[in-house]
Amino acid sequence: MVPRPGFASWLWRAPVDDPVDRRNAPMLQVVLLLLGLAPPLMWGYRALFSGIPWRAGEATSMVSSLAVSVVALAGVLLIRRGRFQWAIRQMLALIALAMILGYAFGGSASQRYEQPLVVVWMVLAGLMVGRRALWVMYGCVLAAFVAGGFADLRAGNPIDTPPNVAVSIAISGLIFLLIAIVVDRSVRALRESLADATRRGDALAQANRRLEAEMVERERMQQQLVHAQKVEAVGLLAAGVAHDFNHLLGLILGYAAKGCGLDDVDGLKKALAGVEAAGRRATAVTQRLLTFARRGETRVERFDLGEALRDLQPMLRQLFAPDVRITCELPEALLAVDFDRGQFDLVVLAVAGNANDAMPDGGWFAIELRPAEDGSSAELSLRDSGQGMGKEARDRLFEPFFTTKPVGRGTGLGLSVASDLVRAAGGRIEVESELGEGTTIRVVLPLAEAEYAHA
16 A cells, blocks of 8 residues: 655645755745635634724735735645746735735734735745845835825824824835845845855766766776787787697698598598698687787676686696796686686786796796685685795886886786786785795685675
8 A cells, every 4th residue: 555645745746847946845835825824714713703893904904815815825736736936926926916905905004913924925035036026025015015104194093194104114114124135135145155056066067077087088098908918918928829830830731741642531531630620729729819819898707717727728838938837726616706707817817927027947837726715705826936026026016017027028017907907806916925936926806696605
């Protein structure tokens, strides 16, 4: 069962387009409801229960007051239909007319209890319509006071002499002038504050748009940087690829020469099968490099780290010098992560490239993958027996453009990009190294949720 909205919710849901008018609509509806309901109740009490004789002009005052109540209730209906400004302007015009007529026919004495309401209408005119409406309403108030003064003179009351009436009009006009000035200054200050807040909001929105544009540009530059690092890694792999291709071409030529010297069909088929197998291996090598070096947006996928490292071993063999021994210790258990597969390959190859440069006389490179003790992440250790590094180099290892290689041998971006990629995936990368004792790069990646939740 859907609950029915309360009265406050009903007030706030006025279908008004302008945001400022929409904020003013609830308060104005409350005022209009009070003006629409309170005067009939007060005049009903005056007519039925007070027992006080009716004064001259009170009947006219009652009629004008009830007319204002009718207009107020009609204003509520207009606001409910989204016509806020039309309702408030019409309401102010009718009230000004009713006030002037009430004073003109009933005199000032009969309107004495209505004067506090005049202040309300002046405030509403200034706040909800504008300063011009405020001073127009003040002019109507003065006109009503003058009309009431003439009505008092016509009534012939001994105390209502022209000097007394003039002084009364002047005093009342001065009081309401002070009220109008206070309201005017307050409205001006509020509107200036609102304009200032609007300017700040516009400036904030513009800054937000600039920030979004900068973030898009940063992401584009990051993608370009990752692609550049992939191209650099492919360049490092070129020597190994050339060696493999020479070997495969040698096999193809050998099988072709063997096939040319054979007369039997079975032997020829075996030679052609050897040519096809060598060609497929060559295709696999080139396809692997093209896939790795592809330029595109980040594509996060779920994959097993052990399987990814097994697939990387041929590329690692191509990357390292022939006198570097590679060992790989991988668990049988599935260690699934959510990561971009190409970016993971780039991280490993970036570390391996630096390790290869640190072992100019050969050595060993060890890969070890295991689950962390808490079971929520995987730890990948990449160790080499190279030259190692001191504290200053360790502290700056992941800084962009920092490198210990000679000029022209490195950009200093490989490990910086690798660090950014690992951190973007929710992991961390650490380094342990001492001069002459090799280096260990430890990459910690969070396991896919379903994986460690199952564990």
